Amino acid sequence: MTENMGEVGGDPCCKAGRLERKYDLMQIDEELIARWRGEGAEETSVRVLTEEFNKELLRAALDRGDINYFEGEIDNTYRLLTDDDVTEGVRINVRRALKRANVDIEGAEDDFVSHQTIYNHLTGCLDVSKPQKESKDPVDTVAGEIFSLQNRTVAVADSKLERLRDQNRIAIDEFDVFVDVNVLCKHCQTQHELGRLLRNGGCTCQVEE
Template sequence: MTERTHSSESETACGCKLGRVATEYELPNLDDELVTYWTGDGDEQLSTRQLATYVNQRVLEAALEDANILLKDGEIENTYRLLTDDDVSSGTQVQTRNELERDGVPIDQVESNFVSHQTVYNHLTDCLAATLETPSDDERVERSADKLGALQNRTEAVTTDTVAQLERNDILDIGEFNVTVSVTVTCEDCLQEYPIRTLLDERSCDCQDSSADETR
């Protein structure tokens, strides 16, 4: 297994996290790829969220290669999904991490080097001076999702603090608790309810799909 060491800032293309990660995992062409994918046309254009996934999968791939793990087609994508997807159970995630540790992959260090889409955006705009004429549809959706997610997290935090304070003052009687805030959108035409994240991902409701079918 190859042991990676953190490179000094002078050896990196820039001082931000993504620049340091690209140097540490020896990804010399990553900057060019990110700019090309972000500013591409049509189907070739990727959002910063998609680019964050791309970067993180490249990091994971480099770490597995360092551990001399033979990679099969699709293995990196599936392993990354098992580590990060919200739909994957915590038991499966723990098992995946333990298996990687046994194979010599320093998974704690690898995961700490994963980047967010905001980090990718900052790297593109601040370090690489890349620009878009207008935000893509994907970027608009992501910004909207981030704004709604921040509001949702804030509501959860305020609610948790309020309940805890009332419980401490013996005004409210409750055991261990968790607060979950969910937002749904109901289409009055098709009468279907959608979690806001699902609606943003799908970009339409069922009645829009039905209307499209009727015109064919």
């Protein structure tokens, strides 16, 4: 593991890498890797890691304002800003209070990342994979191989698009890239998403109930 893993050459590797620089969070990569793989730390899902990435980003944004906060307040502020159960009125009050304390909260909220960004950053930019579990089911092996190719395609498309956008060669703001592999059963003309086909053990027209 080298330092500055969020960088490839002089440019940030992706949105996550760019934000790590912007908010001075370069150290977070090592923690993301360890926790995702469950090495020296409890194995943690991408969903939870994404939340924690965003909370660190929020903490950095608060640190740049004139505000004192206690430890648990980061969690609570993040919840108030993102939880579906919180009313828009409450959110507006939170933003107003933070803006009074010179926190660029709208900028920080715009910078919050999605699960897919963190997943692509881990698997694509940092080239991390989960340690192999003991299951030697050939279906799982094939699924894993194809999914990592899909994720690689997403990561490459994402970074290439981002570069073209930053050079003003294509007009797009924030975006997410998705790659699906679909399989058409010629017997019954049903189209299956590959992951579902593998999980189901084949096409329903061939699999006995």
